[in-house]
Amino acid sequence: MPRLRSDLGIVLLSVVIAAVVVLAQIPGVAGTIGAATxxxxxxxxxxxxxxxxxxxxxxxxxxxxxxxxxxxxxxxxLPAVLSSPPDADGTPVTFASQNVEARSGTSAESARTLAGLDSDVIALTEMDASARAEAAEALATSHPYTYTAGTVGLWSVYPLSNTEGLTLGLSWKRALRADVAAPGGRVRVYVVHAASVRPGQQAGRDSMLSNLADLIDADDSPRLVAMGDFNAATTDPALKGVRRNLSEPRSTGLSFGFTWPARFPLVRIDHIFERGLTVLETRVAKAGSSDHRAVLATFDD
Known part of the structure:
Protein backbone atom coordinates (compact mmCIF):
# COMPACT_ATOMS: atom_id res chain seq x y z
CA MET A 1 0.00 0.00 0.00
CA PRO A 2 2.78 2.57 0.79
CA ARG A 3 4.34 1.81 -2.61
CA LEU A 4 1.00 2.30 -4.34
CA ARG A 5 0.55 5.64 -2.57
CA SER A 6 4.03 6.71 -3.68
CA ASP A 7 3.26 5.76 -7.28
CA LEU A 8 -0.03 7.62 -7.15
CA GLY A 9 1.70 10.66 -5.61
CA ILE A 10 4.30 10.75 -8.38
CA VAL A 11 1.66 10.46 -11.09
CA LEU A 12 -0.62 13.04 -9.47
CA LEU A 13 2.13 15.63 -9.02
CA SER A 14 3.30 15.07 -12.60
CA VAL A 15 -0.22 15.48 -13.94
CA VAL A 16 -0.73 18.72 -11.99
CA ILE A 17 2.51 20.21 -13.35
CA ALA A 18 1.66 19.11 -16.89
CA ALA A 19 -1.84 20.57 -16.54
CA VAL A 20 -0.45 23.97 -15.51
CA VAL A 21 1.94 23.90 -18.48
CA VAL A 22 -0.92 23.13 -20.87
CA LEU A 23 -3.15 25.75 -19.25
CA ALA A 24 -0.47 28.40 -19.79
CA GLN A 25 -0.63 27.82 -23.56
CA ILE A 26 -4.36 28.51 -23.94
CA PRO A 27 -5.28 32.06 -25.02
CA GLY A 28 -7.67 33.94 -22.75
CA VAL A 29 -8.37 33.60 -19.05
CA ALA A 30 -6.94 30.08 -18.85
CA GLY A 31 -3.59 31.17 -20.28
CA THR A 32 -3.39 34.18 -17.98
CA ILE A 33 -4.00 32.03 -14.90
CA GLY A 34 -1.67 29.31 -16.12
CA ALA A 35 1.17 31.72 -16.90
CA ALA A 36 0.89 33.34 -13.47
CA THR A 37 0.86 29.93 -11.77
CA LEU A 78 14.35 31.38 -15.93
CA PRO A 79 17.04 33.47 -14.16
CA ALA A 80 20.40 33.74 -15.92
CA VAL A 81 22.30 32.32 -12.96
CA LEU A 82 24.88 30.44 -15.04
CA SER A 83 25.89 33.31 -17.31
CA SER A 84 27.91 36.41 -16.55
CA PRO A 85 27.07 39.82 -18.02
CA PRO A 86 29.28 41.07 -20.85
CA ASP A 87 31.82 43.83 -20.28
CA ALA A 88 30.53 47.28 -21.18
CA ASP A 89 32.21 48.71 -24.26
CA GLY A 90 30.06 51.83 -24.52
CA THR A 91 27.99 53.96 -22.17
CA PRO A 92 25.67 51.99 -19.85
CA VAL A 93 22.10 53.26 -20.16
CA THR A 94 19.48 52.23 -17.61
CA PHE A 95 15.76 52.05 -18.40
CA ALA A 96 13.28 51.89 -15.52
CA SER A 97 9.53 51.39 -15.37
CA GLN A 98 6.95 51.39 -12.58
CA ASN A 99 3.21 51.48 -12.18
CA VAL A 100 2.84 54.20 -9.53
CA GLU A 101 -0.76 53.33 -8.58
CA ALA A 102 -2.95 56.36 -9.26
CA ARG A 103 -4.22 58.16 -6.18
CA SER A 104 -1.55 56.52 -4.03
CA GLY A 105 0.42 59.77 -3.85
CA THR A 106 3.62 57.88 -4.53
CA SER A 107 4.71 59.12 -7.96
CA ALA A 108 7.18 61.74 -6.69
CA GLU A 109 8.83 59.29 -4.28
CA SER A 110 8.99 56.63 -6.99
CA ALA A 111 10.48 59.10 -9.46
CA ARG A 112 13.15 60.25 -7.02
CA THR A 113 14.01 56.66 -6.07
CA LEU A 114 14.40 55.59 -9.69
CA ALA A 115 16.49 58.65 -10.48
CA GLY A 116 18.64 57.81 -7.46
CA LEU A 117 19.20 54.34 -8.92
CA ASP A 118 20.90 56.00 -11.91
CA SER A 119 17.98 55.42 -14.25
CA ASP A 120 18.51 57.39 -17.46
CA VAL A 121 15.08 56.74 -18.98
CA ILE A 122 12.10 56.45 -16.63
CA ALA A 123 8.60 55.31 -17.56
CA LEU A 124 5.75 55.76 -15.10
CA THR A 125 2.29 54.32 -15.65
CA GLU A 126 -1.17 54.53 -14.06
CA MET A 127 -0.86 58.25 -13.46
CA ASP A 128 -3.63 60.74 -12.92
CA ALA A 129 -3.16 64.52 -13.30
CA SER A 130 -1.82 64.88 -9.76
CA ALA A 131 0.68 62.04 -10.18
CA ARG A 132 1.92 63.49 -13.46
CA ALA A 133 2.49 66.90 -11.91
CA GLU A 134 4.31 65.46 -8.88
CA ALA A 135 6.56 63.24 -11.00
CA ALA A 136 7.33 66.13 -13.36
CA GLU A 137 8.39 68.32 -10.45
CA ALA A 138 10.54 65.58 -8.93
CA LEU A 139 12.36 64.91 -12.21
CA ALA A 140 12.49 68.43 -13.63
CA THR A 141 16.20 68.88 -12.94
CA SER A 142 17.60 65.38 -13.38
CA HIS A 143 15.45 64.29 -16.35
CA PRO A 144 14.57 67.45 -18.31
CA TYR A 145 13.24 65.70 -21.42
CA THR A 146 9.70 64.45 -20.96
CA TYR A 147 6.52 63.42 -22.72
CA THR A 148 3.24 62.25 -21.20
CA ALA A 149 0.06 60.88 -22.74
CA GLY A 150 -3.00 59.77 -20.80
CA THR A 151 -1.96 57.52 -17.93
CA VAL A 152 1.69 57.10 -19.00
CA GLY A 153 4.78 59.28 -19.03
CA LEU A 154 8.43 59.16 -20.08
CA TRP A 155 11.32 61.13 -18.55
CA SER A 156 14.85 61.07 -19.92
CA VAL A 157 18.30 62.55 -19.45
CA TYR A 158 18.62 62.33 -23.23
CA PRO A 159 16.57 64.31 -25.77
CA LEU A 160 13.26 62.89 -26.97
CA SER A 161 11.77 63.19 -30.45
CA ASN A 162 8.93 61.78 -32.57
CA THR A 163 6.70 61.60 -29.49
CA GLU A 164 3.19 60.26 -29.95
CA GLY A 165 0.37 59.16 -27.66
CA LEU A 166 -1.22 55.79 -28.47
CA THR A 167 -4.64 54.35 -27.66
CA LEU A 168 -3.83 50.83 -28.88
CA GLY A 169 -7.48 50.34 -29.75
CA LEU A 170 -9.04 51.87 -26.65
CA SER A 171 -10.92 55.15 -26.51
CA TRP A 172 -8.22 56.92 -24.47
CA LYS A 173 -4.44 57.00 -24.41
CA ARG A 174 -2.70 54.40 -22.26
CA ALA A 175 0.55 54.17 -24.21
CA LEU A 176 3.11 56.32 -25.99
CA ARG A 177 5.96 56.09 -28.44
CA ALA A 178 9.13 58.20 -28.52
CA ASP A 179 12.69 58.18 -29.77
CA VAL A 180 15.47 58.56 -27.21
CA ALA A 181 18.76 60.08 -28.42
CA ALA A 182 20.96 57.67 -26.43
CA PRO A 183 24.76 57.97 -26.67
CA GLY A 184 25.02 54.97 -29.00
CA GLY A 185 22.22 56.14 -31.27
CA ARG A 186 18.46 56.37 -31.38
CA VAL A 187 16.36 53.95 -29.33
CA ARG A 188 12.65 53.71 -30.15
CA VAL A 189 10.70 53.40 -26.89
CA TYR A 190 7.12 52.25 -26.30
CA VAL A 191 5.56 52.78 -22.87
CA VAL A 192 2.44 50.73 -22.13
CA HIS A 193 -0.21 50.67 -19.42
CA ALA A 194 -2.31 47.68 -20.47
CA ALA A 195 -5.94 47.43 -19.45
CA SER A 196 -6.56 45.56 -16.21
CA VAL A 197 -7.53 41.90 -16.08
CA ARG A 198 -10.57 40.92 -14.04
CA PRO A 199 -12.69 37.75 -14.07
CA GLY A 200 -14.41 37.69 -17.43
CA GLN A 201 -12.92 41.06 -18.43
CA GLN A 202 -9.65 40.90 -20.28
CA ALA A 203 -10.64 41.69 -23.86
CA GLY A 204 -9.30 45.24 -23.48
CA ARG A 205 -5.87 44.03 -22.38
CA ASP A 206 -5.67 41.38 -25.09
CA SER A 207 -6.69 43.91 -27.74
CA MET A 208 -4.10 46.44 -26.58
CA LEU A 209 -1.29 43.89 -26.54
CA SER A 210 -2.29 42.60 -29.97
CA ASN A 211 -2.28 46.13 -31.39
CA LEU A 212 1.07 46.82 -29.74
CA ALA A 213 2.48 43.67 -31.34
CA ASP A 214 1.27 44.85 -34.75
CA LEU A 215 2.99 48.22 -34.26
CA ILE A 216 6.23 46.54 -33.25
CA ASP A 217 6.02 44.16 -36.21
CA ALA A 218 5.78 47.17 -38.53
CA ASP A 219 8.49 49.14 -36.71
CA ASP A 220 11.86 48.79 -38.43
CA SER A 221 13.84 50.49 -35.66
CA PRO A 222 16.95 48.36 -35.06
CA ARG A 223 17.09 49.36 -31.37
CA LEU A 224 13.77 49.21 -29.56
CA VAL A 225 12.48 49.00 -25.98
CA ALA A 226 8.90 48.33 -24.87
CA MET A 227 8.26 48.76 -21.17
CA GLY A 228 5.50 49.34 -18.68
CA ASP A 229 2.68 47.51 -16.94
CA PHE A 230 1.48 44.82 -19.36
CA ASN A 231 -0.85 43.14 -16.85
CA ALA A 232 0.42 39.80 -18.15
CA ALA A 233 3.14 37.36 -17.10
CA THR A 234 5.95 36.87 -19.61
CA THR A 235 4.63 33.50 -20.76
CA ASP A 236 1.01 34.67 -21.05
CA PRO A 237 -0.29 33.83 -24.56
CA ALA A 238 -1.44 37.46 -24.84
CA LEU A 239 2.24 38.49 -25.00
CA LYS A 240 3.24 36.08 -27.75
CA GLY A 241 2.85 38.77 -30.38
CA VAL A 242 5.10 41.19 -28.48
CA ARG A 243 7.71 38.49 -27.90
CA ARG A 244 7.69 37.66 -31.60
CA ASN A 245 10.19 40.45 -32.27
CA LEU A 246 11.34 41.37 -28.78
CA SER A 247 12.93 39.53 -25.91
CA GLU A 248 12.85 40.14 -22.18
CA PRO A 249 16.26 40.17 -20.49
CA ARG A 250 16.57 37.31 -18.03
CA SER A 251 16.86 38.22 -14.38
CA THR A 252 20.51 38.50 -13.41
CA GLY A 253 19.66 37.56 -9.83
CA LEU A 254 18.34 34.35 -8.33
CA SER A 255 14.66 35.32 -8.50
CA PHE A 256 12.02 35.50 -11.21
CA GLY A 257 11.78 39.24 -10.68
CA PHE A 258 8.12 39.29 -9.62
CA THR A 259 6.64 42.79 -9.39
CA TRP A 260 3.09 42.51 -8.05
CA PRO A 261 1.86 42.92 -5.38
CA ALA A 262 4.79 44.94 -4.05
CA ARG A 263 4.63 43.67 -0.46
CA PHE A 264 4.81 40.03 -1.46
CA PRO A 265 5.25 39.74 -5.24
CA LEU A 266 3.59 36.71 -6.80
CA VAL A 267 3.80 37.46 -10.51
CA ARG A 268 5.81 39.58 -12.95
CA ILE A 269 3.40 41.77 -14.90
CA ASP A 270 5.75 44.73 -15.38
CA HIS A 271 8.31 44.24 -18.12
CA ILE A 272 11.12 45.72 -20.18
CA PHE A 273 11.37 44.07 -23.60
CA GLU A 274 14.12 44.91 -26.09
CA ARG A 275 15.84 44.22 -29.36
CA GLY A 276 19.19 45.34 -30.72
CA LEU A 277 20.68 46.12 -27.29
CA THR A 278 23.25 44.34 -25.14
CA VAL A 279 21.96 43.56 -21.66
CA LEU A 280 24.28 44.22 -18.75
CA GLU A 281 21.92 43.86 -15.79
CA THR A 282 18.25 43.57 -14.87
CA ARG A 283 16.68 43.99 -11.46
CA VAL A 284 13.51 44.74 -9.52
CA ALA A 285 13.35 47.49 -6.91
CA LYS A 286 10.84 48.81 -4.41
CA ALA A 287 10.15 52.46 -5.09
CA GLY A 288 7.57 54.55 -3.29
CA SER A 289 4.39 53.07 -1.86
CA SER A 290 2.93 51.69 -5.07
CA ASP A 291 1.44 48.21 -5.22
CA HIS A 292 3.92 47.45 -8.04
CA ARG A 293 7.67 47.12 -7.81
CA ALA A 294 9.80 48.81 -10.43
CA VAL A 295 11.76 46.98 -13.11
CA LEU A 296 15.16 48.20 -14.33
CA ALA A 297 17.37 47.07 -17.19
CA THR A 298 20.85 48.37 -17.97
CA PHE A 299 22.11 48.12 -21.53
CA ASP A 300 25.55 48.69 -23.04
CA ASP A 301 25.04 51.57 -25.41
Whole structure:
Protein backbone atom coordinates (compact mmCIF):
# COMPACT_ATOMS: atom_id res chain seq x y z
CA MET A 1 0.00 0.00 0.00
CA PRO A 2 2.78 2.57 0.79
CA ARG A 3 4.34 1.81 -2.61
CA LEU A 4 1.00 2.30 -4.34
CA ARG A 5 0.55 5.64 -2.57
CA SER A 6 4.03 6.71 -3.68
CA ASP A 7 3.26 5.76 -7.28
CA LEU A 8 -0.03 7.62 -7.15
CA GLY A 9 1.70 10.66 -5.61
CA ILE A 10 4.30 10.75 -8.38
CA VAL A 11 1.66 10.46 -11.09
CA LEU A 12 -0.62 13.04 -9.47
CA LEU A 13 2.13 15.63 -9.02
CA SER A 14 3.30 15.07 -12.60
CA VAL A 15 -0.22 15.48 -13.94
CA VAL A 16 -0.73 18.72 -11.99
CA ILE A 17 2.51 20.21 -13.35
CA ALA A 18 1.66 19.11 -16.89
CA ALA A 19 -1.84 20.57 -16.54
CA VAL A 20 -0.45 23.97 -15.51
CA VAL A 21 1.94 23.90 -18.48
CA VAL A 22 -0.92 23.13 -20.87
CA LEU A 23 -3.15 25.75 -19.25
CA ALA A 24 -0.47 28.40 -19.79
CA GLN A 25 -0.63 27.82 -23.56
CA ILE A 26 -4.36 28.51 -23.94
CA PRO A 27 -5.28 32.06 -25.02
CA GLY A 28 -7.67 33.94 -22.75
CA VAL A 29 -8.37 33.60 -19.05
CA ALA A 30 -6.94 30.08 -18.85
CA GLY A 31 -3.59 31.17 -20.28
CA THR A 32 -3.39 34.18 -17.98
CA ILE A 33 -4.00 32.03 -14.90
CA GLY A 34 -1.67 29.31 -16.12
CA ALA A 35 1.17 31.72 -16.90
CA ALA A 36 0.89 33.34 -13.47
CA THR A 37 0.86 29.93 -11.77
CA UNK A 38 3.63 28.35 -13.83
CA UNK A 39 6.67 29.49 -11.78
CA UNK A 40 5.01 28.38 -8.55
CA UNK A 41 4.33 24.92 -9.97
CA UNK A 42 8.07 24.41 -9.65
CA UNK A 43 7.64 23.90 -5.92
CA UNK A 44 5.84 20.66 -6.73
CA UNK A 45 9.02 19.40 -8.39
CA UNK A 46 10.79 19.03 -5.02
CA UNK A 47 8.48 16.35 -3.54
CA UNK A 48 8.07 14.87 -7.04
CA UNK A 49 11.79 14.31 -7.55
CA UNK A 50 12.24 13.02 -3.99
CA UNK A 51 9.44 10.51 -4.43
CA UNK A 52 10.81 9.43 -7.81
CA UNK A 53 14.31 8.89 -6.39
CA UNK A 54 12.96 6.89 -3.48
CA UNK A 55 10.48 4.85 -5.47
CA UNK A 56 12.49 4.04 -8.66
CA UNK A 57 9.53 2.35 -10.31
CA UNK A 58 7.63 2.79 -13.58
CA UNK A 59 5.90 5.82 -12.08
CA UNK A 60 9.24 7.57 -11.62
CA UNK A 61 9.43 8.08 -15.39
CA UNK A 62 6.74 10.74 -15.04
CA UNK A 63 9.04 12.96 -12.96
CA UNK A 64 11.63 13.84 -15.65
CA UNK A 65 8.84 14.36 -18.18
CA UNK A 66 7.13 16.88 -15.88
CA UNK A 67 10.46 18.57 -15.13
CA UNK A 68 11.30 18.99 -18.82
CA UNK A 69 7.81 20.28 -19.66
CA UNK A 70 7.98 22.84 -16.86
CA UNK A 71 11.50 23.99 -17.74
CA UNK A 72 10.73 24.37 -21.45
CA UNK A 73 7.51 26.30 -20.79
CA UNK A 74 9.27 28.60 -18.32
CA UNK A 75 12.49 28.98 -20.34
CA UNK A 76 11.86 32.66 -21.25
CA UNK A 77 11.86 33.71 -17.60
CA LEU A 78 14.35 31.38 -15.93
CA PRO A 79 17.04 33.47 -14.16
CA ALA A 80 20.40 33.74 -15.92
CA VAL A 81 22.30 32.32 -12.96
CA LEU A 82 24.88 30.44 -15.04
CA SER A 83 25.89 33.31 -17.31
CA SER A 84 27.91 36.41 -16.55
CA PRO A 85 27.07 39.82 -18.02
CA PRO A 86 29.28 41.07 -20.85
CA ASP A 87 31.82 43.83 -20.28
CA ALA A 88 30.53 47.28 -21.18
CA ASP A 89 32.21 48.71 -24.26
CA GLY A 90 30.06 51.83 -24.52
CA THR A 91 27.99 53.96 -22.17
CA PRO A 92 25.67 51.99 -19.85
CA VAL A 93 22.10 53.26 -20.16
CA THR A 94 19.48 52.23 -17.61
CA PHE A 95 15.76 52.05 -18.40
CA ALA A 96 13.28 51.89 -15.52
CA SER A 97 9.53 51.39 -15.37
CA GLN A 98 6.95 51.39 -12.58
CA ASN A 99 3.21 51.48 -12.18
CA VAL A 100 2.84 54.20 -9.53
CA GLU A 101 -0.76 53.33 -8.58
CA ALA A 102 -2.95 56.36 -9.26
CA ARG A 103 -4.22 58.16 -6.18
CA SER A 104 -1.55 56.52 -4.03
CA GLY A 105 0.42 59.77 -3.85
CA THR A 106 3.62 57.88 -4.53
CA SER A 107 4.71 59.12 -7.96
CA ALA A 108 7.18 61.74 -6.69
CA GLU A 109 8.83 59.29 -4.28
CA SER A 110 8.99 56.63 -6.99
CA ALA A 111 10.48 59.10 -9.46
CA ARG A 112 13.15 60.25 -7.02
CA THR A 113 14.01 56.66 -6.07
CA LEU A 114 14.40 55.59 -9.69
CA ALA A 115 16.49 58.65 -10.48
CA GLY A 116 18.64 57.81 -7.46
CA LEU A 117 19.20 54.34 -8.92
CA ASP A 118 20.90 56.00 -11.91
CA SER A 119 17.98 55.42 -14.25
CA ASP A 120 18.51 57.39 -17.46
CA VAL A 121 15.08 56.74 -18.98
CA ILE A 122 12.10 56.45 -16.63
CA ALA A 123 8.60 55.31 -17.56
CA LEU A 124 5.75 55.76 -15.10
CA THR A 125 2.29 54.32 -15.65
CA GLU A 126 -1.17 54.53 -14.06
CA MET A 127 -0.86 58.25 -13.46
CA ASP A 128 -3.63 60.74 -12.92
CA ALA A 129 -3.16 64.52 -13.30
CA SER A 130 -1.82 64.88 -9.76
CA ALA A 131 0.68 62.04 -10.18
CA ARG A 132 1.92 63.49 -13.46
CA ALA A 133 2.49 66.90 -11.91
CA GLU A 134 4.31 65.46 -8.88
CA ALA A 135 6.56 63.24 -11.00
CA ALA A 136 7.33 66.13 -13.36
CA GLU A 137 8.39 68.32 -10.45
CA ALA A 138 10.54 65.58 -8.93
CA LEU A 139 12.36 64.91 -12.21
CA ALA A 140 12.49 68.43 -13.63
CA THR A 141 16.20 68.88 -12.94
CA SER A 142 17.60 65.38 -13.38
CA HIS A 143 15.45 64.29 -16.35
CA PRO A 144 14.57 67.45 -18.31
CA TYR A 145 13.24 65.70 -21.42
CA THR A 146 9.70 64.45 -20.96
CA TYR A 147 6.52 63.42 -22.72
CA THR A 148 3.24 62.25 -21.20
CA ALA A 149 0.06 60.88 -22.74
CA GLY A 150 -3.00 59.77 -20.80
CA THR A 151 -1.96 57.52 -17.93
CA VAL A 152 1.69 57.10 -19.00
CA GLY A 153 4.78 59.28 -19.03
CA LEU A 154 8.43 59.16 -20.08
CA TRP A 155 11.32 61.13 -18.55
CA SER A 156 14.85 61.07 -19.92
CA VAL A 157 18.30 62.55 -19.45
CA TYR A 158 18.62 62.33 -23.23
CA PRO A 159 16.57 64.31 -25.77
CA LEU A 160 13.26 62.89 -26.97
CA SER A 161 11.77 63.19 -30.45
CA ASN A 162 8.93 61.78 -32.57
CA THR A 163 6.70 61.60 -29.49
CA GLU A 164 3.19 60.26 -29.95
CA GLY A 165 0.37 59.16 -27.66
CA LEU A 166 -1.22 55.79 -28.47
CA THR A 167 -4.64 54.35 -27.66
CA LEU A 168 -3.83 50.83 -28.88
CA GLY A 169 -7.48 50.34 -29.75
CA LEU A 170 -9.04 51.87 -26.65
CA SER A 171 -10.92 55.15 -26.51
CA TRP A 172 -8.22 56.92 -24.47
CA LYS A 173 -4.44 57.00 -24.41
CA ARG A 174 -2.70 54.40 -22.26
CA ALA A 175 0.55 54.17 -24.21
CA LEU A 176 3.11 56.32 -25.99
CA ARG A 177 5.96 56.09 -28.44
CA ALA A 178 9.13 58.20 -28.52
CA ASP A 179 12.69 58.18 -29.77
CA VAL A 180 15.47 58.56 -27.21
CA ALA A 181 18.76 60.08 -28.42
CA ALA A 182 20.96 57.67 -26.43
CA PRO A 183 24.76 57.97 -26.67
CA GLY A 184 25.02 54.97 -29.00
CA GLY A 185 22.22 56.14 -31.27
CA ARG A 186 18.46 56.37 -31.38
CA VAL A 187 16.36 53.95 -29.33
CA ARG A 188 12.65 53.71 -30.15
CA VAL A 189 10.70 53.40 -26.89
CA TYR A 190 7.12 52.25 -26.30
CA VAL A 191 5.56 52.78 -22.87
CA VAL A 192 2.44 50.73 -22.13
CA HIS A 193 -0.21 50.67 -19.42
CA ALA A 194 -2.31 47.68 -20.47
CA ALA A 195 -5.94 47.43 -19.45
CA SER A 196 -6.56 45.56 -16.21
CA VAL A 197 -7.53 41.90 -16.08
CA ARG A 198 -10.57 40.92 -14.04
CA PRO A 199 -12.69 37.75 -14.07
CA GLY A 200 -14.41 37.69 -17.43
CA GLN A 201 -12.92 41.06 -18.43
CA GLN A 202 -9.65 40.90 -20.28
CA ALA A 203 -10.64 41.69 -23.86
CA GLY A 204 -9.30 45.24 -23.48
CA ARG A 205 -5.87 44.03 -22.38
CA ASP A 206 -5.67 41.38 -25.09
CA SER A 207 -6.69 43.91 -27.74
CA MET A 208 -4.10 46.44 -26.58
CA LEU A 209 -1.29 43.89 -26.54
CA SER A 210 -2.29 42.60 -29.97
CA ASN A 211 -2.28 46.13 -31.39
CA LEU A 212 1.07 46.82 -29.74
CA ALA A 213 2.48 43.67 -31.34
CA ASP A 214 1.27 44.85 -34.75
CA LEU A 215 2.99 48.22 -34.26
CA ILE A 216 6.23 46.54 -33.25
CA ASP A 217 6.02 44.16 -36.21
CA ALA A 218 5.78 47.17 -38.53
CA ASP A 219 8.49 49.14 -36.71
CA ASP A 220 11.86 48.79 -38.43
CA SER A 221 13.84 50.49 -35.66
CA PRO A 222 16.95 48.36 -35.06
CA ARG A 223 17.09 49.36 -31.37
CA LEU A 224 13.77 49.21 -29.56
CA VAL A 225 12.48 49.00 -25.98
CA ALA A 226 8.90 48.33 -24.87
CA MET A 227 8.26 48.76 -21.17
CA GLY A 228 5.50 49.34 -18.68
CA ASP A 229 2.68 47.51 -16.94
CA PHE A 230 1.48 44.82 -19.36
CA ASN A 231 -0.85 43.14 -16.85
CA ALA A 232 0.42 39.80 -18.15
CA ALA A 233 3.14 37.36 -17.10
CA THR A 234 5.95 36.87 -19.61
CA THR A 235 4.63 33.50 -20.76
CA ASP A 236 1.01 34.67 -21.05
CA PRO A 237 -0.29 33.83 -24.56
CA ALA A 238 -1.44 37.46 -24.84
CA LEU A 239 2.24 38.49 -25.00
CA LYS A 240 3.24 36.08 -27.75
CA GLY A 241 2.85 38.77 -30.38
CA VAL A 242 5.10 41.19 -28.48
CA ARG A 243 7.71 38.49 -27.90
CA ARG A 244 7.69 37.66 -31.60
CA ASN A 245 10.19 40.45 -32.27
CA LEU A 246 11.34 41.37 -28.78
CA SER A 247 12.93 39.53 -25.91
CA GLU A 248 12.85 40.14 -22.18
CA PRO A 249 16.26 40.17 -20.49
CA ARG A 250 16.57 37.31 -18.03
CA SER A 251 16.86 38.22 -14.38
CA THR A 252 20.51 38.50 -13.41
CA GLY A 253 19.66 37.56 -9.83
CA LEU A 254 18.34 34.35 -8.33
CA SER A 255 14.66 35.32 -8.50
CA PHE A 256 12.02 35.50 -11.21
CA GLY A 257 11.78 39.24 -10.68
CA PHE A 258 8.12 39.29 -9.62
CA THR A 259 6.64 42.79 -9.39
CA TRP A 260 3.09 42.51 -8.05
CA PRO A 261 1.86 42.92 -5.38
CA ALA A 262 4.79 44.94 -4.05
CA ARG A 263 4.63 43.67 -0.46
CA PHE A 264 4.81 40.03 -1.46
CA PRO A 265 5.25 39.74 -5.24
CA LEU A 266 3.59 36.71 -6.80
CA VAL A 267 3.80 37.46 -10.51
CA ARG A 268 5.81 39.58 -12.95
CA ILE A 269 3.40 41.77 -14.90
CA ASP A 270 5.75 44.73 -15.38
CA HIS A 271 8.31 44.24 -18.12
CA ILE A 272 11.12 45.72 -20.18
CA PHE A 273 11.37 44.07 -23.60
CA GLU A 274 14.12 44.91 -26.09
CA ARG A 275 15.84 44.22 -29.36
CA GLY A 276 19.19 45.34 -30.72
CA LEU A 277 20.68 46.12 -27.29
CA THR A 278 23.25 44.34 -25.14
CA VAL A 279 21.96 43.56 -21.66
CA LEU A 280 24.28 44.22 -18.75
CA GLU A 281 21.92 43.86 -15.79
CA THR A 282 18.25 43.57 -14.87
CA ARG A 283 16.68 43.99 -11.46
CA VAL A 284 13.51 44.74 -9.52
CA ALA A 285 13.35 47.49 -6.91
CA LYS A 286 10.84 48.81 -4.41
CA ALA A 287 10.15 52.46 -5.09
CA GLY A 288 7.57 54.55 -3.29
CA SER A 289 4.39 53.07 -1.86
CA SER A 290 2.93 51.69 -5.07
CA ASP A 291 1.44 48.21 -5.22
CA HIS A 292 3.92 47.45 -8.04
CA ARG A 293 7.67 47.12 -7.81
CA ALA A 294 9.80 48.81 -10.43
CA VAL A 295 11.76 46.98 -13.11
CA LEU A 296 15.16 48.20 -14.33
CA ALA A 297 17.37 47.07 -17.19
CA THR A 298 20.85 48.37 -17.97
CA PHE A 299 22.11 48.12 -21.53
CA ASP A 300 25.55 48.69 -23.04
CA ASP A 301 25.04 51.57 -25.41
Missing amino acids: LPWAGFLLVPLVLLALLRRSWSSLAAPVALVLWAVALAPV
